[in-house]
Amino acid sequence: MVRPMLLAWLAVAAAAQLGCAGTWDTLTSKRLREHPGPTLKHMIVPEDPVAVLLADPPRDPDERAAAMRRLKEPLHNGGTQDTQDAIVGVLERAATTDPSPVLRLEAVGALSRFEDVRAMNALMTAYQNAHGRRPDEPDPLKAPDVVAAGAGGPPQARKAPTDQFDLRRGPTGYPPEWVSAIRCRAAEGLGQTNRPEAARFLATIAGGAGRDVAKEGSEDRDVRLAAVRGLGKCRQPEAVAALTEVLAAEAQKKDTAMIGRTHQGLVHLTGKKLPPDPATWKEVVQAGVTIAPEPTWFDTALETAIFWEK
Incomplete structure (x- = not known):
């Protein structure tokens, strides 16, 4: 009994020095009790x-x-x-x-x-x-509003569920x-x-491809922001075109966070220090997009600092 405990304390000390996350979870896990040597x-x-x-x-x-x-x-x-x-x-x-x-x-x-x-x-x-x-579970948020009644009765209206958890069936x-x-x-x-297909997919989430092709989840602002961040990393002309369309759409909504992140992505991809004006960036796209060389870590840090200072 003494030896396993000693090994455990030694492991804690070593893990603390190494900055290991999840140490306590490991020491209290079933895996440690069953296989102490390999786990430690x-x-x-x-x-x-x-x-x-x-x-x-x-x-x-x-x-x-x-x-x-x-x-x-x-x-x-x-x-x-x-x-x-x-x-x-x-x-x-x-x-x-x-x-x-x-x-x-x-x-x-x-x-x-x-x-x-x-x-x-x-x-x-x-x-x-x-x-x-x-795959066999229907989307509860897209349930039909009307269901047919049995035995030839009139159809009955059914209120579409507003939550994905139906207490009668359990969570879906x-x-x-x-x-x-x-x-x-x-x-x-x-x-x-860094693929053109990825940029086109992200455009349907961020709002740069039109509402008629918007992906599920694009109504979530956090998801759209993530798509904009993704476009800002995707070093393809398609990403610049998509971000330009997003910038034009967001200019009317006055969402400063979305506009700022979109503008940062455009500057990052093209290297052009232009203002967040949709018309200006549309001219860049029409003239033909050239992706700037990958910035160094110092350039990226400086660009991020300037962005947040604004």
Whole structure:
């Protein structure tokens, strides 16, 4: 009994020096009680995230989430194509169908760091499936307003539900705050892929593609802001065109945060220090967009400081 406790205290001290998050959760976990040696070892020297994610049977959700946070794209870090394919498959399933919203968030975050084109497609699907409902579950917010009565009776009006939780059937999908969080992370992750298709997808969320093609969730201001941030990272001419349309739409609404973030993205992508005037930026788009070189970390920090000072 003394030896495991001594090892535990040593692990706490080492983890504190390393700044390890989640130390207390690990020390109070069932995993530590059942496998004290390996668990304490992995607190100090984390296990290979690829091995954790490909383990059969699947590991504990907390282990998988932590592995996703540490994961680097296998193909660009000495891994094989087979390993790349397997990991992309694991992340895609977790990001789009996992019952845990926490694992979905972590999988989306991991996919955002991948250059594989399949990561972009998975992020789009993750955004669209962020509601957390099973494929056979209807959207409760889109239920018909009228239902037919039985035995030839007249149709009866039915009030559409205003919440995604029906007490008679139990919850359907995730709570709104989780849905918004997943959509926000997926939108920002899509911007990191630097692909034209991602820019066009984000435009339908941010409002740069017209109301008739707006994606589900675009009515959420936080999600739209995340899409604007994603466009600001997506170094493609399509992103500049989309941000210009967003700027024109937001100029009428007087949303200073949205206008400021959109303008920051335009300056960041083009390198042009122009005012947040929609007409001026439309001239830039019409003249042909040239994406500026990737700024250094110092330039980015300076640009951010100037933005917040305004």
